[in-house]
Amino acid sequence: MKIDHILDERKLTVSYEIFPPKQDSAFDSVIACAEELAELDPDFISVTYGAGGGTSANTVKICSHLQSRGVTPLAHLTCLSSTKDHVHRIVDELKDQGIENILALRGDRPKDPDFVAPGDYRYASDLVSDLKTRGEFCIGGACYPEGHPESGHKDRDLANLKTKVDAGCSFLTTQMFFDNNMLYSFLYRAQAAGIRVPILAGIMPVTNGNQLKRMMELSNAYLPPKFLALVDRFGDNNEAMKQAGIAYATEQIIDLVTNGVRGIHIYAMNKPDVIRQIVGNISAILREAR
Numbered sequence: 001m002k003i004d005h006i007l008d009e010r011k012l013t014v015s016y017e018i019f020p021p022k023q024d025s026a027f028d029s030v031i032a033c034a035e036e037l038a039e040l041d042p043d044f045i046s047v048t049y050g051a052g053g054g055t056s057a058n059t060v061k062i063c064s065h066l067q068s069r070g071v072t073p074l075a076h077l078t079c080l081s082s083t084k085d086h087v088h089r090i091v092d093e094l095k096d097q098g099i100e101n102i103l104a105l106r107g108d109r110p111k112d113p114d115f116v117a118p119g120d121y122r123y124a125s126d127l128v129s130d131l132k133t134r135g136e137f138c139i140g141g142a143c144y145p146e147g148h149p150e151s152g153h154k155d156r157d158l159a160n161l162k163t164k165v166d167a168g169c170s171f172l173t174t175q176m177f178f179d180n181n182m183l184y185s186f187l188y189r190a191q192a193a194g195i196r197v198p199i200l201a202g203i204m205p206v207t208n209g210n211q212l213k214r215m216m217e218l219s220n221a222y223l224p225p226k227f228l229a230l231v232d233r234f235g236d237n238n239e240a241m242k243q244a245g246i247a248y249a250t251e252q253i254i255d256l257v258t259n260g261v262r263g264i265h266i267y268a269m270n271k272p273d274v275i276r277q278i279v280g281n282i283s284a285i286l287r288e289a290r
């Protein structure tokens with residue numbers, strides 16, 4: 001099913017993100033994770049895509065598995081490091097598997113200083129425009145409540161986001177954030193900038209100190225004192241940090257739902273037990289709101 005139809009139909013959507021294995025030998029464990037998440041009745045599950053394209057085959061395979069299991073898949077697709085031919089091959093595979101939803105991304109610039117982009121796509125909006133010519137896909141895009149790290153200026157970033165939406169995005173998913181006020185302020189500014197598509201709130205449960213370090217390399221999210229205190233206090237104890245991280249994410253979601261946010265997208269990090277606990281904590285709230 002197309003995600004824009006799901007978003008139209010439901011008062012609240014809850015979705016999860018998983019990533020494909022780097023090694024094929026771990027493929028079955030990712031499928032087992034997808035299976036466990038499928039049991040939690042998500043509105044859809046998204047599957048990330050390696051920026052260098054290394055895991056593209058697995059992204060398609062996992063999406064195809066979800067599809068056969070009756071769960072709507074959202075296939076991520078990046079473009080900066082790819083030629084049009086390569087992207088079109090992946091898109092044709094998705095089409096062949098009956099996958100209707102694509103999250104169109106630019107991808108991060110590889111760290112290699114000698115990297116030269118093929119040049120077929122510069123921004124995600126170029127990919128969105130190209131995908132519009134390749135079939136009847138429902139296309140989503142990424143957005144950044146605190147501004148994309150490269151943009152330097154939030155208003156410029158928002159204007160670029162509007163260009164991406166106008167190119168053909170039906171919905172947006174946010175980068176992780178740990179202070180809901182960042183999201184509320186962004187939703188207000190997006191509305192004022194004329195962005196009218198649904199915006200799904202990306203929630204990352206932080207369940208260990210190392211994960212936080214890696215995340216901070218990837219995003220410039222503001223860490224509120226309450227969150228930092230929790231990592232300071234429990235970061236060295238895996239079990240305690242896991243419980244605290246689950247509680248923090250749970251609180252964030254309750255506040256978002258209470259304030260009328262209609263899409264929660266949880267970065268599941270291939271840890272279905274964490275997601276099971278979060279949605280278990282708020283099962284009555286989710287039933288009521290959906």
Ligand code: FAD
Nearest residue numbers: 048049051076105106107108123124142148151157160175
């Ligand atoms: P864009 O929308 O192209 O924006 C990138 C930068 O370019 C921004 O600073 C923007 O302001 C600027 N820009 C855009 N258009 C213009 C323009 N016309 N002129 C000037 N500047 C412009 N990465 C992966 O490798 N694989 C994944 O599966 C993946 N999934 C993600 C899912 C979500 C929900 C999010 C939030 C991010 C994900 N990423 C993923 C990371 C993403 O690829 C990076 O954040 C990347 O740096 C930007 O991608 P984008 O699609 O947002 O790019």
